[in-house]
Amino acid sequence: MSIKKSNLLLVIVLFQYLFAPAQKNSNGVVAKSSLVAPLVDAANSRFFYFNSATRPFGMVNLSPDMNLRGTWNTGYRYNEDTIKCFSHIHCWEMSGIPVLPTTGIFKGHLGPDTYGSSYSHADEVAKAGYHKVVLKDYTITAELTSTNRVGFHRYTYPKSDDSYIIFDFTTVLGSSETQSSKVNKANDHRIEGEVTMAATIRRPKPITVYFVAEFDKPFTTFGGWKKGVVIPTLSSLEGEKTGVFVKFNTIQGEKRLMKVSISYVSVEEAQNNMKSELPAWNFDEIVKQSAQDWDMMLGRIDVEGGTKVQQQRFYTDLFHALQGRRIVSDVSGTYIDNTGVTPLKKQVKLDANGKPKFSMYNSDSFWGAQWSLNTLWHLVYPEITEEFINCMLQMYDDGGLVPRGPSGGNYTYVMTGAATTPFITSAYLKGIKGFDINKAYEGIRKDHFPGGMMSKAGYEHNTFKGGGIEEYMVLGYVPFPLTPIKYGFHQDGAAQTLEYAYQDYALAQMAKVLKKREDYDLFSLRANNYKNIFNKEIGWMWSKNKKGEWNQQIDILDYEKGWVEGNAAQYTWFVPHDVPGLINLMGGNDAFTTKLNESFIKARVHNFVSGKSENPVDQKLIRRVYLNYGNQPCMQTPFLFNYAGKPWLTQYWTRQLIDSVYAGISPQKGYSGDEDQGLMGSLAVLLKIGLFSTDGGTSAKPFYEMTSPLFDKITIQLNPKYYPGKKVIIQTKNNGPNNVYIQSSQMNGKSFNMPWIMHDDLIKGGLLEINMGATPNTKWGIETLNAPVSTLQKK
């Protein structure tokens, strides 16, 4: 019975999207925001994945939460039928300010499992910047929207003498527990306060969020509870396990508005954020502005052709690429530096107009970004790239290290290596230069030596151990096992070796441009280290112990033998900077192609993913796969055929991946793993526009690798501050579900026969024409000898 019901609901939801009237702007163009389907993959949400009432990179991300406890299956969960609260923060290692309107008997002190409400997807509207849901248990229609730092609520109540809005500071969301709170009644239409989130294993210090909640009409009562005991009226309340409420009478259909502004700095900054961003009470206007904000950002890429669902999914992918990572500084530019002994209030430098030069961000690391954000952001949103680089350099000033995943104003050391090196290098090489390059070089170089990020295992807060850079510099690889005691997570030498070698290459290219010859030589040499763990006997990369012996019990599908969230089968292809070298190790183009193609054929059986998010995180057996497009370690694989003179296989497999992994707008499926704050969304966008970069744009002359675009016409607006060409139009002819093979190509009328385009050519703008067909043209794109890829310098 329940299955039938959920199928019915699914149909209703799909109908909502499919038959929604296309929202057109004044020019008659379909508004891109109206194509975003926030419910994609919402059955498998991790707490910071789902977004609706939020702006691009917005500090506030207001949306319903069904599951609260757990690092993985929490936040908006489509298949759960109880909404527990609307939280304002859904952010990596942070969460907070959960509220819920209710009527009738007061149950706030009994916790969200008790006061949570039924709802139906049939009554729900989820859009970019707006969410509407009916809380059935209370007969309340709740609508949510936001500015960057202010959540805006419109609740339509039934007639009731007992209408409430509950603020619960006893809860958890994701990994982030509420530690304590302090709330004051300012007057009869405003409360304000602070809530401290407890430290987590990844974010080792508490962090406080300040808030101001304003109501458009006075409340009659301000009350709360402490440790389960209700205190009916209050002027202020503080401590552990507390919550507060405002109470009022409502007539049938009465609309109540509430604005909740936040800041990580102070109540005053929260007030200022509200005053600056949302002074009025114009709910519908803010919904409209939010859509326009999204339209502007999403509209940088305009696609034509394909099905409506394909377009919807494309803009949903792009929607994800523009958030997950969240602004944490205030309108004024104040932010919390939590890298030291106590949290310090600091100020981002102001420009001539008195505005902060950039924002500070909370973010997972850039691990894997070479195959996603590096290419999408640097080309389409260079100003965002620049913001993030400046934020990272500010943290370098504050704490002495370029961060690997800052959260709560502090380092988290998430994942491994120094993924900021290719991110910053690629930006600089592509012409994004609005930051202090000398400081940047100094900062990222530090990470490649003992005492930097390559010294630290993932999440290792206490020591500089587990990274293995010391051994890497002496032995030419990071041994596995490294130490008798495991410091931090992801102390996996084989994967670290491959990652470091690539990042060393990127740093070498930067050194070359900056004319640091010694560094160039040093890091170029280190970039060859990947060869040290290629085990010729088995034909795969494999881990070595400290004595230089291959580890026993070879099992290329085992995750536990020196690999970070992957295995030898997936990691063997991780030589982004020297694919020709890897091809050579494997015995040439044909041997290489056969091996990689077989991996794809095997991976097709399980739809190219290992089922991570649909299943509990600790399912070890289902990870035993050759390729996994549900996580970062082998995202580049289909593009390697381009390097081996078989571009049609790149075209074939990328389209297969799109169809299997990145298609459809079902709430039940979407990214099949960990969307990871825009990494998967970006990758999906790149696959669909047909541009990619295996080396993450880190070669001295950055270039893009081509595959079949999904759409008939793709127009990329270039930011004139960075790139001269205004726009790039990618036009396909004879494209279709079966016509996935490139037959010929022209750039601005001139035919070319390589599967890549130079960055410098692309940013001049113009028309890239691609003729498609149903059978491979094995003559197109095979001029690999003309590849712009630098083969490594040998010493």
Place this chain on the structure above:
Amino acid sequence: MSIKKSNLLLVIVLFQYLFAPAQKNSNGVVAKSSLVAPLVDAANSRFFYFNSATRPFGMVNLSPDMNLRGTWNTGYRYNEDTIKCFSHIHCWEMSGIPVLPTTGIFKGHLGPDTYGSSYSHADEVAKAGYHKVVLKDYTITAELTSTNRVGFHRYTYPKSDDSYIIFDFTTVLGSSETQSSKVNKANDHRIEGEVTMAATIRRPKPITVYFVAEFDKPFTTFGGWKKGVVIPTLSSLEGEKTGVFVKFNTIQGEKRLMKVSISYVSVEEAQNNMKSELPAWNFDEIVKQSAQDWDMMLGRIDVEGGTKVQQQRFYTDLFHALQGRRIVSDVSGTYIDNTGVTPLKKQVKLDANGKPKFSMYNSDSFWGAQWSLNTLWHLVYPEITEEFINCMLQMYDDGGLVPRGPSGGNYTYVMTGAATTPFITSAYLKGIKGFDINKAYEGIRKDHFPGGMMSKAGYEHNTFKGGGIEEYMVLGYVPFPLTPIKYGFHQDGAAQTLEYAYQDYALAQMAKVLKKREDYDLFSLRANNYKNIFNKEIGWMWSKNKKGEWNQQIDILDYEKGWVEGNAAQYTWFVPHDVPGLINLMGGNDAFTTKLNESFIKARVHNFVSGKSENPVDQKLIRRVYLNYGNQPCMQTPFLFNYAGKPWLTQYWTRQLIDSVYAGISPQKGYSGDEDQGLMGSLAVLLKIGLFSTDGGTSAKPFYEMTSPLFDKITIQLNPKYYPGKKVIIQTKNNGPNNVYIQSSQMNGKSFNMPWIMHDDLIKGGLLEINMGATPNTKWGIETLNAPVSTLQKK
């Protein structure tokens, strides 16, 4: 791929059970313990559900845990492929002493998500009193057994210089978080200490468990960690977020033994528990003794006939009926009284031999036990009933109230009403009298007035509110809603009214026997209160508000309108003590039968359950059902046909329930809800032996209602200390899957034609013969006029 693998594993597991050599004892009888299949329903475990290495009601319940965090889906979880630890305590609102042996790099300080190990069900053996599993990541074979208060481990290690046993005191299991610990190295083969579990919402005070771990060979190193930082060698360690380990070298195949004894009183009592129960190192002998312990208890009921799977499932049901509720006092009889300001060490009175007269127990409430434990325990295990009654009276001495679900030595006030009243009344009326009846009457009577349990909502620790007894005494029903603020959980007046009326009836019967005439009159009158919420217009029970008006928005399937874990459709039948009165309200036997039969027909569509445990707890939609055999509120329903002169419908539907809900030994399915510490196991046993009691045995002359037994022959050994008849044999003729209808019956050769048997007759022992057939004999069992049911006294 993963699906195929799990199917294969399922087949392997089923093979293990199906083709296991039948273990026979010296008399050639199949040992009942060998028929127990602990893995039944293990995919849906709640943390205290799963049992393997434990004794009946054992303080120690040692078994693997796959999921740790969460009130529901935690503990042993069959479909998860990582074992995080072996915890010694799996107890309602308590858990603790998780250990895991490992080899290689030390990862203890990184937490169980990191150090947990793969395993395969193919290598696993789970039996009553024994569990074996191979930890693949460490190549360790782990075997577990126990005495009552001591866990016994045998680990077979590979060759390793880095063999460890980890004790992790940073973890959570179920709702119970570890707050702090303190551990000392006593010598090179013993460590000892204490671990404090934090308070929970249900158990509002912390509780400390003390332990001693002894090793058969010395360890070389005792170390630990604190807040993620490893301390390689230690003599002692205390604080928050700590763990310890012992380390040693092992040769290939080396077996290491460890005994872990616990006490809730002191390290000394833990030592004494080990000394008394497990002084030696004879692992195989303890496995054998444990099986014998189970054989003795399970063997009280011997079944013949049916399929092997039916027998396996029957003894698995019985296995669950004999645990879940756990002993918490020591061998010496010491225990913790945590009802006051500080925990007090107390001592159970000793008998002439210096042994404690009874044990103290941790236990969920007896909510619903009138349809399960009341009948099974009182008849087959009267000495257990007596233990529990004495334990409850001890708590009455200690804290002033007969408990409703004691945990951690304190009250929890779990669920609603005073379910101990029918439990104790029924025991006394059946002849179980080894307790102070005057104290018992005083204690349970208190619960029926303001200041007792009927004053308190579920889990209401802070006030005497939410129970509604005050309103019930004035208005004749508990209003819904009761108060503007919800005190505690389950403040659901309609369900409370029905429950209180029944419990008042039970107390009236006790008063009658004790010749307390005024009380008898008072409670008999109150027992009529169920009639006050029967809504004749709709034909169902319905909730009334304080003004005496029926609540609006009638929806008999809604859980949120005054019902405790049920709805009006399920609760309407809840008049255990006056079924004739209910039949009368509904317009007589035929109207009553039609309505109830239709409910069953509707419920068959969803297999009679609402899918609670297979789905998250907060799935509200799937609860909208007419009957639910996955929880307690309407367990008695199929037996009501006996009262309406249609016993063949009782016979038909009970067999349908067995086949749908309580059949098979799959790990994927079992009790389809909340097994609830033996309640569901007991119910399944009763359905299968064909004896039940709608009024929970609380009428002045207790009797059993009959349905078709599942087996050819059922022999119940009676405890001679209580019952004179030695044994009851229930013999069926012509029984089978289609022959579910009783044709005729004889007791000790004498035919009878009522669907019930008096308790006083049954305990005289003898032979109950039942002839079965494929079509209803509508002449059998219809002499309802001769029912022993007391119709209520009217005043």
